[in-house]
Amino acid sequence: MAPKIIARNVGKVYETRRGQVEALVDFSLEVEEGEFVCIVGPSGCGKSTFLRILAGLEPLTSGEYAIAPGDDPNKPLNNVVFQEYAIFPWKTVLENVAFGLQMRSVSKRERTAIAMDWLERVGLRKFADHYPGQISGGMKQRVSIARALANDPEVLLMDEPLGALDAQTRTVMQEELMRIWEETRKTVVYITHSIEESVFLGDRVVLMTAHPGTIKEIFPVDLPRPRSHKTTATPAYAELTYAIWQSLQGEVMRAMQEQQA
Amino acid sequence: MNHGTRNLLLYIGGLVVLNGLMTALGLWTSYWWAGLFINFVLIVLIAEQVGRRVPARHKTAYERALAIGFPILLLIAWELLVRGGVLNARWFPPPTRIGAALWDLTISYDKFSETSLLGRPWLIPQRLATEGWPGVAALFAESHVWATLGRVFAGFLIGAIPGVFLGMIMGMNKTVRLMLDTTMSAIYVLPKIAIFPIVMLIFANPFGEGPKIAVVAISAFFLVAINTMVGVRDIDPVYIMAGKNYGANRWQMFRHVIFPAALPVIFAGLRLALGTALIVIVAIEFIRAKKGVGFMTFYYWEIMVTDKMYAGLFVVMALGVILTFGLEWIGRRLMPWMRE
Structure with missing residues (x-):
């Protein structure tokens, strides 16, 4: 079966007033249909840049990429769950979740039904008529995830979606995310700076080098599914997490030195 | 204890x-x-x-x-x-006397200038019976408050609507912004009362309502345009990205993302513009008008009836408060998400 996402030698150079800055070099990755791939790297390594390129929100400088369309040509190729939620404060929770469908001119009745269904699944049915300003950070991110899934894209791109949450909410949301993902089995590219999170969620962990970013190593995660936080108590989890950290450590040091220079 | x-x-x-x-x-x-x-x-x-x-x-x-x-x-x-005789009653009439003057202004009709403060609304049924709607219109026409309000509303609408429009374009299009920003900033700081003489010359009837409304409109226009531009420019780019990623076309992006995102700042601009409109119209009525709250205030200063002059100032303040509250009420209606 052909891969769902193919990226070949993707490169990104930013033109600034002080010259060119290489953000991404020779980045090649294939993601299978239904696979959950996590990309981990030190801050500023260009992982979010890669995601935005995949999302079509930023042009690439060199290389090529493609997301394979599905059977239904009307379905969007990708949708992004942003770190800052990026749900619209001026729309109610329901209107936010129905946003993608509304943009595709799905009738009001149909999109409301789909959005309500997703709100039910993320446990926010009661908050349908609230505005984002009236709900907590964890709930906002649930709205953001429901907005993406209600739009039913071919692939889901997640840019550190839990990064802004506190540690406890984050742990709860990781499990919730796993539960929802098991229901849909969508192809996911998930950006994070947390090794623990990437091992817990992913089928594969892609480790990136510090600036300029490219792939350093790819770790398959052979932990059984469905996973819960009990998984994190197993030796296999601990060993893999440590192995990735050993590989990442040097890159983090380099990134820190570069920032000081 | x-x-x-x-x-x-x-x-x-x-x-x-x-x-x-x-x-x-x-x-x-x-x-x-x-x-x-x-x-x-x-x-x-x-x-x-x-x-x-x-x-x-x-x-x-x-x-x-x-x-x-x-x-x-x-x-x-x-x-x-x-x-107690500490303050001179001639220059600082006590609040009770100002209140009495205000009441006097409200119920009386000035035969000399053919004006009244509110247009004697209690005469409306009687006039309607004897003269019909033209009689009622004549009552409104004699009112200082309605004269001022009419100029403020007309000028505000004529200035603010194109102001929002231009501000939106300047916020979204860098070329237009670079071309106009310097000029706009320069005119923005100019006291608009200073252009009243030239505006008078432009109109066929320099002493009519046209120049007065025009100056109010110009004041509102620049304030609203600049605030709208700032409101659009300050939109968090992540909202624009989200709109794009979820397939919004140009019109949808404007209708569902840019306009509502900028609305709170636009309203802050409208509020400023409304206050400025009132300041400008009172100043103009001091200089050249036969009616209006500003005219009334200045008129009682000229004839040294200070308690009525203070009553005029009070009416200006009351109008400012009422107009601002009205605008905020509309704002809460349009932006339900801003309510706590």
Whole structure:
């Protein structure tokens, strides 16, 4: 079966007033249909840049990429769950979740039904008529995830979606995310700076080098599914997490030195 | 008796003794400024002590009492200072006299200038019976308040709507912004009353309503345009990215993302513009008008009827408050997500 996402030698150079800055070099990755791939790297390594390129929100400088369309040509190729939620404060929770469908001119009745269904699944049915300003950070991110899934894209791109949450909410949301993902089995590219999170969620962990970013190593995660936080108590989890950290450590040091220079 | 209670009694005692002594010794005439200052400090101290004793569930009521009570106290102080002969009643008529003047203005009709403050609304049924709608219109036409409001509304709408439009374009299009920003900033700081003479020359009837409304419109236009531009430029780019990623086309992006995102700042601009419109129209009515609250205020200054002049100033303030509240009410309707 052909891969769902193919990226070949993707490169990104930013033109600034002080010259060119290489953000991404020779980045090649294939993601299978239904696979959950996590990309981990030190801050500023260009992982979010890669995601935005995949999302079509930023042009690439060199290389090529493609997301394979599905059977239904009307379905969007990708949708992004942003770190800052990026749900619209001026729309109610329901209107936010129905946003993608509304943009595709799905009738009001149909999109409301789909959005309500997703709100039910993320446990926010009661908050349908609230505005984002009236709900907590964890709930906002649930709205953001429901907005993406209600739009039913071919692939889901997640840019550190839990990064802004506190540690406890984050742990709860990781499990919730796993539960929802098991229901849909969508192809996911998930950006994070947390090794623990990437091992817990992913089928594969892609480790990136510090600036300029490219792939350093790819770790398959052979932990059984469905996973819960009990998984994190197993030796296999601990060993893999440590192995990735050993590989990442040097890159983090380099990134820190570069920032000081 | 605990520490706080002793302090509270001390401050209240101090307040009584201070005012008693000053009155008994006739110190108010020379030292009214020191008396007012010490009174103010003591009242702040007392209010803070009282505030500490207010239970949490009555906090709102207490805060409201401070916000309303203190201005009333100021008015009482003013009244007493005039009655005690400290302030000259000719230049600072006491609030009770201003109130009476305001009532007098409200019910009376000035035959000389053929005007009244509100247009004598109680005559509407009678006029409607004898002269029909033209009679009612004539009543409105004699009113200072309606003359001012009409100019403010007309100028505000004529200026603000294109202002929002241009501000949107300047916010979204960098070329237009670079071309216009310098000019806009330069005209923005110009006192608009300074262009009134040239605007008068442009109109066929320099003494009519046209130039007055035009200057109000110009004032509102630049304020609204600049605020709208800032509102659009300050939109968090992540909203634009989200809109794009979820397939919004140009019109949808404007309708669902850019416009609502900028709306709070646009409304801040509209509020500023409405206040400025009132300032400008009063200034213009001072210079050249036969009607209007500004004209009325200036007219009573010229003939040295100061209590009616103050009543005019009061009407200007009241109009400002009412207009601002009205605009905020509309704003809350349009932006339900801004409500707490």
